[in-house]
Amino acid sequence: MTVEPHQLNRHLAGAKPSATYKVMDRVAAHRASGAQVISLSAGEPDFDTPEHVREAGITAIRTGHTRYTQVAGLRPLREAIAAKFQRENGLDVRWQDTLVCSGGKQVIFNALAATLNEGDEVIVPAPYWVSYPEIVQLCGATAVTIACGADSGFKLTADALAAAITPRTRWLILNSPSNPTGAVYSRADLQALAEVLLAHPQVLVLSDDIYEHLIFDGLAYFTLAQIEPRLRERVLTMNGVSKAYAMTGWRIGFGTGPGWLIEAMEKLQGQQTSGACTISQHAALAALTGPQDFIQQSRAVFQRRRNRVVDLLNQAPGLHCQVPQGAFYAFASCEGLLGKTTAAGQRLVSDEDVVNALLDEAGVATVHGSAFGLGPYIRIAYALDDASLQRAGEAIQQFCRALSD
Ligand code: PLP
DSSP: OOOOTTOOOHHHHTOOOOHHHHHHHHHHHHHHTTOOOEEOOOOSOSSOOOHHHHHHHHHHHHTTOOSOOOTTOOHHHHHHHHHHHHHHHOOOOOGGGEEEESSHHHHHHHHHHHHOOTTOEEEEEESOOTHHHHHHHHTTOEEEEEEOOGGGTTOOOHHHHHHHOOTTEEEEEEESSOTTTOOOOOHHHHHHHHHHHHTOTTOEEEEEOTTTTOBOTTOOOOOHHHHOGGGGGGEEEEEESTTTTTOGGGOOEEEEOOHHHHHHHHHHHHTTTOSOOHHHHHHHHHHHHSOOHHHHHHHHHHHHHHHHHHHHHHTSTTOEEOOOOBTTEEEEEOGGGTTOBOTTSOBOOSHHHHHHHIIIIIOEEOEEGGGGTOOSEEEEEOOSOHHHHHHHHHHHHHHHHTOBO
16 A cells, blocks of 8 residues: 555544634635624633733743743742642642643643543533544544533533443543533532542543633632542643633643643653743743732623623524623524525525624624534624624624524
């Protein structure tokens, strides 16, 4: 058998490009042709990184902190991460059991790539963040998705988890608050899942806590390792500065978990990217150890926007949206729009049709739910100023009102 020069790794060949990036490309094409588009598709806060954090990055450059760091990260940053886990999550963490990576995404990639073999299964509750199943696929393992519908608040239940675990299950991925639904797991939700996990000692858990601080209505935040200390040796708690401190471009994520896993992830990272960007590590240190009022401020802004956006969506005939308790996403059912025809004569058969027509005819960019593993829904990211959200909401309402049977 001959090998062509362009032949790809078979796991990469089977992976899909990110649906959210695809939408961003379509938005760019629309704008390039002169169309006005309000994009509700971005997965990042619209705020600037806090001033003192930016200054810390500038100071790092000026004072010559421009060389490699240890693969696992600067010790003061790892100590600050351990202190964060203690302070905010009640986890007693040694700095040696933390790892700094180039974004939260690399924490996830490191963990899965370090542990998965062909034939292994990873349980991914759907709807899910688009990258989970693709990373599992890249590692040569199989993502086992479990549909978690509106009736369970888009959350994984203990019964559904128990039914999905097989002897091949290596990981469960949990994400609270969730991208794309904004669902938040309560203490009781996590306790119920922990009971099931205790009976299956081969299963590791990735707790993706990246939206931890974006939680509304005065709810308390809980993470699995804190709820069930008997699972501590099997849980990788992942977090980062991207969403909490509006630092998506700085690329700093971190995690803590059992020593053997952190060590394996460090080994992998040492042959891949080495330590995360030194300047960004200094900035992340300032974020974690400096004033924390930015977190309260952005939470208040997002809660206000959430209320407005959910109201606007629920006033659009054919859309229905539960009230999300976290992150900056609303996940609205568009079932009521299917089978209808748009003002421009487009028949809407799937949620992807709805998203395409909303962009073409209403100038509003969203992402279809089926890209996240559950349709027919649309995901609206409300990381945008109030006036644009209002205009987008009104354009969506007008689009829905203009549909015909
Ligand atoms: N996890 C979830 C659920 C996300 O939505 C994202 C980013 O969109 C990440 C992880 C990755 O974060 P980072 O930008 O730190 O890599």
